[in-house]
Amino acid sequence: MPERTTLQRARNLLRRGKRASTAAGAFVREEVRHIRRGKHGARSAKQAIAIGLSKARRAGVPLAAPARGQAAWRTRVEAERDLEVGLGQRKPRAPSRRRKVAVRRALKREGRAAASRRALAGQAKRAAARRRAAGARKAVGRAVRKAAAPSRRRATLQRRRRTAARTARKPAARTTRKTAVRTARRTPAKRSARTTTRRRTRR
Numbered sequence: 001m002p003e004r005t006t007l008q009r010a011r012n013l014l015r016r017g018k019r020a021s022t023a024a025g026a027f028v029r030e031e032v033r034h035i036r037r038g039k040h041g042a043r044s045a046k047q048a049i050a051i052g053l054s055k056a057r058r059a060g061v062p063l064a065a066p067a068r069g070q071a072a073w074r075t076r077v078e079a080e081r082d083l084e085v086g087l088g089q090r091k092p093r094a095p096s097r098r099r100k101v102a103v104r105r106a107l108k109r110e111g112r113a114a115a116s117r118r119a120l121a122g123q124a125k126r127a128a129a130r131r132r133a134a135g136a137r138k139a140v141g142r143a144v145r146k147a148a149a150p151s152r153r154r155a156t157l158q159r160r161r162r163t164a165a166r167t168a169r170k171p172a173a174r175t176t177r178k179t180a181v182r183t184a185r186r187t188p189a190k191r192s193a194r195t196t197t198r199r200r201t202r203r
Contacts, residue, residue, distance in 0.1 A: 002055050006030045010061055020063040027059065028052030032115045041110030045123040048114050050075075057082035058092070 010023040031052035035042050042048040057063055057079060065079035084090035095103075113119060 002027055002059055003030060007059060010056065010059065014061070020061050023061045024053055024056035024063045027056040027061070031055070032120070035112050035115035038112065040104065040107035041112050042107065042114035043110050045114050045119040049123070054078070054082050056086075058086050060086040062087065 006026050006029075009026045013023040013026065014020070028049050029052075031042075031048050034040060035048055042051070053063065063083070065076050065083060068076070071079075081090065085092045094100075
């Protein structure tokens with residue numbers, strides 16, 4: 001359960017118009033403070049940040065779940081579930097006492113180095129490098145699409161012209177002898193004549 005001061009700080013940030021990620025930072029700072037004080041540990045700085053973000057979502061901070069490709073499927077599902085709980089769209093379900101104790105003991109066994117300045121700085125640098133690489137890939141894709149746009153437009157115009165020329169050269173459909181005979185057989189006048197002759201023969 002997050003502290004009351006953390007909840008109040010996050011609400012104040014949201015009330016002032018700050019983004020959801022800024023409000024979620026209050027919960028991450030609280031988690032880092034807990035690890036440094038020895039309340040529990042964490043395997044890595046990434047795990048400490050993930051615990052803080054999960055707390056923020058469950059507390060009602062409208063922080064969207066990571067998109068497809070940014071995190072594992074299980075991580076995305078759990079983030080969406082936490083967000084639904086925080087927004088009141090899903091009823092929160094407390095874990096069993098045995099599981100709660102097991103999680104607490106597992107975190108107690110982890111070290112406190114995950115909340116050190118060096119670990120947090122390394123995590124921030126790695127995240128920034130991933131963002132830069134993604135931005136560079138997007139920029140290259142935009143440049144390629146922009147350079148290929150005129151050639152694509154020319155190819156589309158050429159296809160349309162060829163289609164129009166083929167349609168103009170296409171001759172009108174010819175009526176063959178077989179089709180004429182079939183059409184004559186299917187006319188209602190022929191059918192009515194056949195039915196009258198049958199009736200006369202029966203009489």
